[in-house]
Structure formats: structure tokens, C-alpha cells
Amino acid sequence: MSRATRIPLWALAAGVVLVVAVTLLAIGKFGAGTLPERNGPPVEDLRVERTVLRPGEIELTLRNAGPDPVSVEQASVNDAFVDLEGGGSPIGRLGQGTVTLDYPWVADSPYSVSLLTSSGVSIPVAIDAAVETPDGGGGFLLSMIVIGLYVGVIPVTLGMLALPVLRRGGRRWITVLIAFTIGLLAFLAVDGGLEALELSTEGSGVFGGAALVVLAAAVAFLALSGLDGWMRSRRSEAESAGASAWRLALMVAIGIGLHNLGEGLAIGSAYSVGELALGAFLIVGFAIHNTTEGLAIVAPLAEQRARPLRLLGLGLVAGGPAILGALIGGEVSNPEIAAALIGIGVGAIVQVVVQLLPAMRDGSGRLLGPANAVALGGGALALYLTGLLVSV
Amino acid sequence: MNLPGNDDKDLTRRSLLCRLGAAAAGAGLGSAVAVPASAAEHQHHGSHSGGSMQGMHGGANGPTLRGGAEFDPAAANGFDPDRFLRHFDWGETTRLPDGRTLREWEVNAVEKEIEIAPGIKFPAWTFDGQVPGRTLRCKAGDRLRIHFGNGAAHPHTMHFHGIHTARMDGVPGLGAGLIMPGERTVYEFDAEPFGIHLFHCHAAPLAEHIARGMYGTLIIDPPGGRPEADEMVMVQAGYNTTFDAEGNQFYFVNGIPFHYMYHPVRVKKDRLVRVYLTNMLEYDPVNSFHLHANFFEYFPTGTRLEPTEFTDTISQVQGQRGILEMRFPYTGKYMFHAHKSEFAELGWMGFFEVVE
Numbered sequence: 099m100s101r102a103t104r105i106p107l108w109a110l111a112a113g114v115v116l117v118v119a120v121t122l123l124a125i126g127k128f129g130a131g132t133l134p135e136r137n138g139p140p141v142e143d144l145r146v147e148r149t150v151l152r153p154g155e156i157e158l159t160l161r162n163a164g165p166d167p168v169s170v171e172q173a174s175v176n177d178a179f180v181d182l183e184g185g186g187s188p189i190g191r192l193g194q195g196t197v198t199l200d201y202p203w204v205a206d207s208p209y210s211v212s213l214l215t216s217s218g219v220s221i222p223v224a225i226d227a228a229v230e231t232p233d234g235g236g237g238f239l240l241s242m243i244v245i246g247l248y249v250g251v252i253p254v255t256l257g258m259l260a261l262p263v264l265r266r267g268g269r270r271w272i273t274v275l276i277a278f279t280i281g282l283l284a285f286l287a288v289d290g291g292l293e294a295l296e297l298s299t300e301g302s303g304v305f306g307g308a309a310l311v312v313l314a315a316a317v318a319f320l321a322l323s324g325l326d327g328w329m330r331s332r333r334s335e336a337e338s339a340g341a342s343a344w345r346l347a348l349m350v351a352i353g354i355g356l357h358n359l360g361e362g363l364a365i366g367s368a369y370s371v372g373e374l375a376l377g378a379f380l381i382v383g384f385a386i387h388n389t390t391e392g393l394a395i396v397a398p399l400a401e402q403r404a405r406p407l408r409l410l411g412l413g414l415v416a417g418g419p420a421i422l423g424a425l426i427g428g429e430v431s432n433p434e435i436a437a438a439l440i441g442i443g444v445g446a447i448v449q450v451v452v453q454l455l456p457a458m459r460d461g462s463g464r465l466l467g468p469a470n471a472v473a474l475g476g477g478a479l480a481l482y483l484t485g486l487l488v489s490v
Numbered sequence: 491m492n493l494p495g496n497d498d499k500d501l502t503r504r505s506l507l508c509r510l511g512a513a514a515a516g517a518g519l520g521s522a523v524a525v526p527a528s529a530a531e532h533q534h535h536g537s538h539s540g541g542s543m544q545g546m547h548g549g550a551n552g553p554t555l556r557g558g559a560e561f562d563p564a565a566a567n568g569f570d571p572d573r574f575l576r577h578f579d580w581g582e583t584t585r586l587p588d589g590r591t592l593r594e595w596e597v598n599a600v601e602k603e604i605e606i607a608p609g610i611k612f613p614a615w616t617f618d619g620q621v622p623g624r625t626l627r628c629k630a631g632d633r634l635r636i637h638f639g640n641g642a643a644h645p646h647t648m649h650f651h652g653i654h655t656a657r658m659d660g661v662p663g664l665g666a667g668l669i670m671p672g673e674r675t676v677y678e679f680d681a682e683p684f685g686i687h688l689f690h691c692h693a694a695p696l697a698e699h700i701a702r703g704m705y706g707t708l709i710i711d712p713p714g715g716r717p718e719a720d721e722m723v724m725v726q727a728g729y730n731t732t733f734d735a736e737g738n739q740f741y742f743v744n745g746i747p748f749h750y751m752y753h754p755v756r757v758k759k760d761r762l763v764r765v766y767l768t769n770m771l772e773y774d775p776v777n778s779f780h781l782h783a784n785f786f787e788y789f790p791t792g793t794r795l796e797p798t799e800f801t802d803t804i805s806q807v808q809g810q811r812g813i814l815e816m817r818f819p820y821t822g823k824y825m826f827h828a829h830k831s832e833f834a835e836l837g838w839m840g841f842f843e844v845v846e
Contacts, residue, residue, distance in 0.1 A: 154549055171609030172555055174739075178835030179748070181548040182556050186609065202550040212739070216609050218731025220739060 140166035142219045144189070145304075147432050149223070150231040156199040156211065158223060162189045163304040170221075172214040175201045185213070192304055203228045232370055232428060242366060242424040249365065249384035250358050250420025255413035257392015264400040269461070270469075272400045276458045277470040279350075279394035280451055281477025286357055287447040289485065290440050291315070294360075298437035305434050311441035318356060318445030322349065326453065344408070346398040346453060351416040353450030354391045358416065360440035362423025367436060370428045386484045390477075391416060398457060553835040555748055557608035563746045566605040569620040571744040572753055575722045578627040578709065586633060593628050593681075594635045599646040599669075599691070599704070606729050606740060607747055607837075615642060615691070615702035621745045622725040622770070623689070623706030630684040630713050636677040640669045646699065649692035650708060651809070654679035661692045668693055684712040685792035686766045686811045701730050701738075701772035703745075707811075709766055712795060719762040719815065722755065726777045726806070726828070726838065727770045737773050740837045741828065747837025750826075754841035759821050763842075766792070768811035777838075778805040779814070780829035786816035803829050818844040 143164030150157040156175070162168050170185030181200040189195040203209060203225075211223040232238040264275060291311075298307040306313065329345055395412050427436065460467045466474075548554050555561070564570035581593035602619045606612045617623030628634055638648050645668040649660035657665030658679045666675035691704035707723050725745075728738030740747045757763050765786075769777040780803040787797035788804050792813040804812065818824065827839030 169609065172607055174553075174836060177832045178553040179555050179837065181554045186556075200548045214610055214731065214739060216611060218606075218610055218612055218729070218739060220732050 140168075140217065142166065142168045142215045142217065142221075144168050144170070144213065144215075144221050146223050147194070147434075148430070149225060151203060151225070151228055152230065154200065154202055156201055156203060156209070156225070158197050158199070158211070158213075160185075160189060160195050160197065160213075161304060162191055162193050162195075165191055167191070167193075169216050170195070170197050170213045171216050173197065173199050174212045174214070175199060175203075175209055205229065238428060239425065242369075242428055243421050245365060245369070246362055246418070246421025246424045249388060250362060251413060251417030253384060253386075253388035254354070254358075254392040254395070254417035255410065257389040257394075258396045258409050258413060260393050261396045261399060261404055261409070264396065267400070269401075272397065273458055273460045274469050274473045275393070275397045275400070276454055277473035278477040278480075279397050280454050280458060281474035281479075282390055282394060282481045283353070283447050283451050283454070283477075284474075285478040285481040287444050287451065289481075290357060290360060290444040290447065293364075294437045294440035294444060297433045297440065300433040307434070307437075310434060311437050311444075314438040314441030315445030315448070318442040319449045320445075322352065322446055322449040323452075325349075325352075326449075343398045343402050346457070347395055347412055348415070349453050350398065350450050351395045351412040353446040354395065354416040355419040356446035357443035358388070358391075359419035359423040360436075360443040362420035362425075363427035363436050363439055364423075365420075366424035366427025366429075368427075369424070388417070390480055390484065398454075553748075553839075554751075555607050555837075558748050559752045561605075561608045561746075561752070563605070563749065567602075567620070569745075571746045571749045574620070574622070574625075574744050575724070575755065576720075577625065578721070578723070579624045580627050581634075590631060590633055591629065592633045592635060594637065595624075595626055596637045596639070597623070597648065598639045599642040601642045604703075604745075606731075606742075606745070610731065610740075612729050612731055613702075615644070615646070615699065615704050617648075617704060617706055621703035622727065623704070625707045625709065625723045625766075626689070627709045627711070628681045629711045629715075630681055632681040632710075634677075634679055634681050637674065638669060638677060639674045640671055643671055644699075645670050645693050646704065647692045648677055648689055650677065650679070650689045651687040652679065652708070652710075653682045660689075662694065681710045683793050684710045686710075686768065686813055687791075688768050688770065688809065688811060690770065697735060697772050698733075700770060701728070701735075703727075705770040707766060707768050709792075716764065716795075717762060719764040720757055721764045721766070723766040723768075724779075725768050725770055726779070728772065728774065728833075728838075730773055735773055738771070738836070741771070741833040742837045743840065748839065750840025754823060754843035756843045756845060757818060759844050759846055760817055760819065763816050763818070765814040765816075766811070767806070767814055769806035769808055771808055774830075774833070776805050776807055776830070777833065778803060778829045780827060781814075781816065781842075782825040783820075784816055784818055784824060786814040789813040789815070818842065821845055 141164040143162065144160045145163045146158050147161050148159040150159075160170070167188035167190050169188040170182075173180055173182045173185075182197050183200075184197040185195060197213065199211065201209075205228055207228050209225040209228055211225065213221040213223065215221065264272065267275070294311040294315075295308050298311050326345075326349055392413065395416055396409070423439070426439070455465070458465055458470055460470060464470070564573075579595065581595045584592045584594075586592050597617050600616050600619045602614050602616050603611050604614050604616075604621065614621050626634075626636075636648060636650075640646050645662075647660040647662065647667075647669055650658075655665075658677050659665065660677060662668045666677075669675050687708040687710065689706050689708055691699040693699050705725065705727065707725055709723070724743040726741075726743050727745075728742065729740040729747075730737070731739040742749070744750075767779055771777045782802075785800055785802050788799040788801060789795075789797050790810075790812045792811075797815070804814075806812070821844045824842045824844065825839060826842060827834035
């Protein structure tokens with residue numbers, strides 16, 4: 099036995115941590131003096147995270163995305179100086195601040211705001227069309243719930259009504275249907291991923307931007323995989339075919355639910371900046387779009403006994419998050435949070451696709467037989483086409 | 491621009507300050523907000539002791555700077571737009587053998603960070619630490635001698651508008667040419683023609699040297715002088731705080747945006763008022779001057795004693811200048827500003843306050 103092995107593991111680890119800590123402290127205390135000073139002006143980089151318009155005032159929530167403290171001293175709107183509250187004192191790195199401009203804005207007009215920092219740097223803020231921001235009160239809550247029901251819960255549940263038809267189709271049709279579902283989900287994942295990455299560039303970027311989206315998707319994927327593994331192990335002793343099918347349906351519902359959270363978020367934030375053309379067209383569009391999602395949930399259940407309450411529960415799991423998303427989107431129009439939430443939906447969908455893949459094998463054990471290939475493409479195409487109806 | 495309460499003689503100083511505070515707090519004019527007594531003290535500095543403030547200040551009432559009313563540029567920068575307004579530097583005079591007057595000035599190029607608006611610092615290049623530089627004044631036919639020292643970190647010159655030799659023109663490559671940091675030179679020429687002229691640095695890049703603040707006014711009085719009047723100088727210019735050479739973030743007369751909104755120029759009813767107006771605005775092609783509720787006689791460049799126009803609005807390109815003469819028949823507050831509304835709302839506006 100060598101001497102090294104006699105040192106207890108905890109002591110070895112503690113020693114390493116101690117050396118690292120002492121070195122870092124020493125560098126922190128004495129190291130700065132050994133570096134040259136920065137030869138340049140302070141970097142002033144403020145990003146607008148949220149714009150709220152109330153009658154006679156414009157409120158901007160700012161994030162310092164640069165390395166140096168920034169203070170907003172003066173502001174002009176459309177080339178006229180305005181009085182403001184907030185700012186004034188420096189906002190530190192990663193810090194958040196709010197400035198409220200006293201300005202008689204006119205509904206529907208575009209505005210260009212310029213925030214001047216103490217060094218005279220102009221931070222431009224564009225308001226595409228001035229619309230009073232919903233106040234977040236009871237009326238707003240109710241509208242978001244109604245929108246969430248229309249675009250989430252109702253269509254998903256309607257989609258489940260196809261179950262009796264599936265049941266008549268037989269085994270061959272079920273694998274094709276699962277392939278159709280996978281195509282549809284794959285499209286959602288790609289679409290959501292692109293949208294999240296695009297959104298992530300609109301935010302301040304200080305919290306990682308695109309990397310945050312990938313991280314959110316990965317965490318969602320791993321969390322759902324873990325959940326699925328846990329449910330499997332709990333039932334492994336005597337899992338009937340039925341229980342396994344319901345578990346699969348639940349996983350699909352959770353994945354779609356997380357996706358609908360992002361969809362609701364987009365609707366809510368579009369509503370809050372007045373860009374959502376609410377109307378029958380949008381509602382019907384979403385209904386068609388999300389009905390296909392209901393179909394995806396019940397596909398694994400084609401050979402099971404229908405249990406209406408359970409089905410309704412799945413519908414709520416898949417559609418309900420749209421309500422939550424709409425509420426969040428209406429209140430927190432922070433592109434990075436939105437991108438991360440959509441990223442979670444993407445990770446969830448990918449996980450569901452991985453889950454569903456084995457069920458797509460046809461009678462001869464092939465994944466991509468002619469029928470499946472057509473169904474996969476058809477699923478993606480169906481979502482693409484119905485998605486055209488509802489772009490917000 | 492329609493302003494509330496302009497002719498309301500019942501307004502007391504206290505209530506005016508309250509109004510201002512209310513407007514600054516984003517509230518309507520109806521509600522009063524207490525303003526500390528120290529804010530009232532600020533109004534007394536310079537030539538406007540007891541002057542009142544009312545009018546614009548926020549929202550639909552008009553543009554304003556945050557903290558503009560409390561801002562004291564004299565304390566911040568050691569130089570006061572109120573004093574600048576009526577300050578004419580006649581120089582040191584001696585009599586030449588031929589009987590003419592020799593006037594001498596000492597002018598130094600200095601770099602100075604100035605607070606141009608509450609909280610906004612601007613790294614200015616100046617003549618003697620102020621923007622605009624001192625107004626130099628003389629009489630037609632005087633011999634002028636300007637001792638110029640460059641105490642700044644960049645080469646500078648003094649280029650005067652007027653009639654003189656090439657060697658005294660203050661441009662690179664002629665005469666003394668560029669005056670390097672730490673060096674000195676003397677510009678000497680006769681004061682001609684009479685009128686209102688200007689001077690500025692002519693080192694390259696020219697636009698930046700001017701936009702940073704190196705300009706001022708040279709007034710040459712005609713033989714026999716002009717009729718007695720309340721005389722003042724107004725230099726129009728701007729600050730391009732982003733240094734992108736695309737327009738300006740601030741516009742003003744006499745160095746501080748909106749200054750005469752918060753501290754109106756007080757003049758006497760029926761008395762002749764003479765404004766020496768120049769335009770040194772960089773990065774925008776045309777500037778203008780508009781007077782509310784009154785008209786003025788305009789003498790372009792001041793080189794003729796007869797006015798060419800009786801109007802309430804004139805325009806000047808960069809380097810153009812002229813003399814405005816007016817009398818105010820009514821008491822009250824009368825706005826003056828660039829009639830390019832953008833410049834006005836970005837700082838180039840002020841008030842005359844006419845008193846008995």
C-alpha cells in the first residue's frame with residue numbers, strides 16, 4: 099500500500115479546494131496591480147428588456163449588458179428632450195434599472211427614443227407602434243385565460259375525438275399515424291428552435307442568448323427522460339401494455355404542453371404590444387393547428403379502452419400551459435426568458451420524438467417503410483401549412 | 491408654442507416653483523409639489539435675480555431636461571451663460587504712435603470637460619475654458635493683437651473672419667500655421683470691416699475642432715458707434731456628444747441647452763434691444779432665430795447701418811451672422827428659438843422676460 103492511499107479522500111479534496119481558494123484570493127488582492135489599465139473610454143451598453151406605455155409616459159426597463167456602470171442622465175423622444183424619472187444613478191454590470199419618460203405619446207405612432215448616458219452616448223430605443231400596455235388586471239387575466247382555452251385546451255381535446263376512428267383502423271394504420279405524429283413533432287421542434295434562437299438575439303444577450311436556448315432545451319430533454327425512466331422503473335414489475343401506452347400518451351402530452359407554453363407566450367407578448375390580430379381567423383387557425391396535436395397524444399392509445407376523464411386530463415396537460423404562457427408573455431416581455439421557455443418546449447418535443455420512435459416500426463420491423471415516410475413528411479407538412487394560418 | 495399661464499400676473503415665485511416641481515414629477519399643473527428652498531436660491535444667480543420660471547417643463551407643455559431648472563452651469567463649469575450674454579471683452583488698450591488704438595488680448599486653447607446638461611459631461615476643446623469663447627469687441631480701425639497660446643494636447647489655430655493678410659489668417663501652412671501644444675503665436679491685423687464677425691480654430695479635422703467648442707464672436711463697432719441699446723451676444727451651436735458627425739444631440743445659444751428657458755433674458759419694456767447673433771452650428775446645414783410676439787430689424791453681418799428686413803424669423807448657415815434690433819411694447823415672457831423645431835426641442839430655445 100502506497101503512502102498516498104492512506105490520505106483520506108476528504109482531506110485530499112479539501113487540500114485542493116484550499117490551494118485553489120488561496121491562489122484566487124491572492125490574485126484578486128494583488129493581481130490587479132500587475133495588469134495594464136484599460137486604455138479606452140468606458141463601454142456603455144444598455145439594452146431595453148421591456149417597454150411599457152401608459153397614457154403620457156413611456157417606461158423602459160434596462161439591462162446593463164456591458165462591463166462598466168452606466169447612468170442614464172437625459173432622454174429625448176423623436177428629437178425632443180423629455181423629463182424622466184429613474185436612471186441618474188449608475189446601473190452596474192448585469193444590473194437592471196427603469197426609466198420613466200414624461201411624454202404625451204399618440205396611439206399607433208412610431209417613436210424613436212434616445213437615452214443619453216453621462217458621457218453623452220446615445221442609446222437608441224425604437225417603439226414600432228405606441229400601444230397602451232395592458233395593465234395586468236382582472237380583464238387582462240380573463241382575456242389571456244380565454245385565449246389559452248381557445249388555442250390550447252379546446253383544440254387539443256377536439257383532436258382526441260379522433261380516437262374511435264383510429265381504433266377501427268387497426269395496427270397498420272396506427273404505426274402510420276405515429277409516423278405522422280413524429281413528423282409533426284419534428285417540425286414543431288425545428289420551428290420552435292429557430293424561433294427561440296431568433297428571439298434570443300433580440301434580448302440583451304447578457305445571459306447567454308443562444309446558449310441559454312440550447313441549455314434550456316437540453317435541461318428539458320434530460321428532465322423528461324429522467325421522468326420517463328422513473329415512471330418506467332416504478333411500473334416495470336407488472337407493466338401491462340395498457341399502462342405503457344398511457345405513459346407514452348402522458349409523455350407526449352407533457353412535451354406538447356411545454357411546447358404550448360411557448361406558443362402561449364408568443365401570443366401573450368404579441369397581445370401586450372398590440373401586435374396580435376385577435377379574431378376568428380386566428381382562433382380557427384390555432385384550432386386546426388393544435389387539433390393535430392391532440393391526435394398525436396391519442397395515437398399511442400389506439401388499442402386502449404377510452405377513459406374520458408383521463409383523456410380530458412391529458413388534454414389539460416397538453417393545452418393548459420398555453421394559458422400560463424399567455425399570462426407570462428403578457429406580463430414579462432423579456433425576449434431572453436421567452437427564448438428560454440420556447441427552448442424548453444423544443445427539448446421536450448425532441449424527447450417525445452425519441453420516445454415515440456420505437457412505436458413507429460411497421461409490421462416488417464422497418465422504421466422508414468414507404469407508408470411511414472409519406473406519413474412523416476405529411477405530418478411536417480400539415481403543421482407547416484396550419485402554421486401559416488397562425489403566425490403571430 | 492402655446493404655454494399656460496404666460497400672462498398670469500398673479501403667479502408668485504413660490505407657486506411657479508411648485509408648478510415646475512409638479513410638472514417635473516410628471517403630474518399635471520394643477521397639483522402642487524413642494525420644492526426645497528434651495529431650488530429657489532438657484533434662480534437668483536447671474537443676471538436674473540428674482541426671475542421667475544414657468545411655461546414648458548415636461549409632457550405636452552414642452553421639452554425639458556431632467557433637473558434643468560436646478561442646474562447651475564456657473565457652478566458646474568466656472569463659466570456662466572448669463573454673464574456671457576452681455577459680456578464684451580474690449581481687451582487692453584494702448585495708443586499707437588500714429589494715434590490709433592492698439593487692442594490686445596490673451597487667448598489660450600484649453601481642453602476642459604464641461605457639464606453641458608445635468609449629468610452629461612462633454613470633453614470640450616475651448617478658448618480659455620468656456621464655450622463659446624469670450625466675445626472680443628473693438629472699434630473700426632483699431633489695431634488688434636491677439637496673443638494665442640496652445641495649452642491643449644492637439645494643434646490649434648485662431649482663424650478670424652475679417653480683412654487681413656494671408657499670414658494672419660490662422661490656417662495651417664500659412665504664417666504661423668498650426669500652433670503646436672505648448673507653442674504660442676501672435677495674430678495682428680486691423681479691425682475691418684465693421685460688423686459682427688467670428689473666430690474659430692481652423693486645424694483639421696475642421697468640423698471636429700469647431701464642434702468641440704472652439705469658436706467665438708468678434709464685434710467691430712462702426713465709426714461713431716451704434717445707438718445706445720441693451721446689447722447681448724448669442725452664439726448658436728450644438729454638441730455632438732456621440733462624435734458620429736451626424737447631427738447633434740444638443741442645440742443651444744451660448745453653450746448651455748435650454749438655459750434661457752430656465753433663466754429668461756430680462757429686458758426693459760420699450761428699450762432698444764440689440765442681439766449680436768452668430769451661427770457656429772456644425773453637422774447641420776441651417777440654423778434660424780425666431781422671436782415670438784414681436785418683430786425685429788435685421789442687419790446681415792452688421793456691415794451696413796440700414797436694416798435689410800423687418801421680420802420675426804431669419805436663417806443663418808454656418809458662419810453667417812447678423813444684428814437684430816427690437817423693442818418690446820408689452821411686458822411678459824416671449825419665447826425665442828430656432829424655427830427648426832427639432833433644434834428648439836433639443837435645447838435651442840429660451841425666453842425674453844420683459845419688465846417695466
